[in-house]
Amino acid sequence: GEDVEQSLFLSVREGDSSVINCTYTDSSSTYLYWYKQEPGAGLQLLTYIFSNMDMKQDQRLTVLLNKKDKHLSLRIADTQTGDSAIYFCADEMEYGNKLVFGAGTILRVKS
Amino acid sequence: DTGVSQDPRHKITKRGQNVTFRCDPISEHNRLYWYRQTLGQGPEFLTYFQNEAQLEKSRLLSDRFSAERPKGSFSTLEIQRTEQGDSAMYLCASSLEGGLREQYFGPGTRLTVT
Numbered sequence: 001g002e003d004v005e006q007s008l009f010l011s012v013r014e015g016d017s018s019v020i021n022c023t024y025t026d027s028s029s030t031y032l033y034w035y036k037q038e039p040g041a042g043l044q045l046l047t048y049i050f051s052n053m054d055m056k057q058d059q060r061l062t063v064l065l066n067k068k069d070k071h072l073s074l075r076i077a078d079t080q081t082g083d084s085a086i087y088f089c090a091d092e093m094e095y096g097n098k099l100v101f102g103a104g105t106i107l108r109v110k111s
Numbered sequence: 112d113t114g115v116s117q118d119p120r121h122k123i124t125k126r127g128q129n130v131t132f133r134c135d136p137i138s139e140h141n142r143l144y145w146y147r148q149t150l151g152q153g154p155e156f157l158t159y160f161q162n163e164a165q166l167e168k169s170r171l172l173s174d175r176f177s178a179e180r181p182k183g184s185f186s187t188l189e190i191q192r193t194e195q196g197d198s199a200m201y202l203c204a205s206s207l208e209g210g211l212r213e214q215y216f217g218p219g220t221r222l223t224v225t
Binding site: 040088 | 113
């Protein structure tokens with residue numbers, strides 16, 4: 001089946017940029033997503049990118065997509081302690097009927 | 112608060128008991144999804160409804176699991192004869208048809224089977 005993989009852990013200092021990486025196997029992805037999950041909370045959609053785009057910027061967030069290599073990244077500029085959370089990459093499957101998630105990257109921001 | 116609510120938020124049950132969870136989606140959303148998330152993993156798709164019709168079920172959804180959405184509004188997920196391996200967070204999400212870009216997740220129900 002389709003697979004989405006992420007690195008498990010990232011630690012950065014407050015004010016630095018964070019880059020979270022993701023690879024996927026689905027050749028027919030239409031949209032790819034980044035979600036954030038804080039302790040005890042549900043999933044919050046951060047941003048998404050259409051598969052025909054290379055880059056999308058949304059305030060402090062920049063998403064880069066390399067469709068040839070099936071590589072997606074999320075860059076968070078000026079990372080704050082409030083950005084500490086688990087970040088999930090997700091691939092839209094089968095014409096928008098469901099998402100396949102990676103295992104998540106724990107982002108720890110040190111002050 | 113995304114507008115999707117789930118009840119209960121936590122459930123502890125003994126192995127072999129039946130449990131039922133409820134999800135109330137955003138009112139105008141006609142699609143409702145159930146996902147399961149185990150510790151250290153991302154959510155895994157279980158099933159989804161469009162209005163009251165259950166359109167897809169994952170292989171993860173064994174015959175001990177049943178989901179309903181009788182009037183196309185709230186949904187229930189029942190697990191019969193619970194096993195320790197069922198311990199997980201059960202997440203509900205809702206969206207408009209074709210609108211995963213506007214899919215909102217509830218806070219989840221954490222199930223612990225002892």
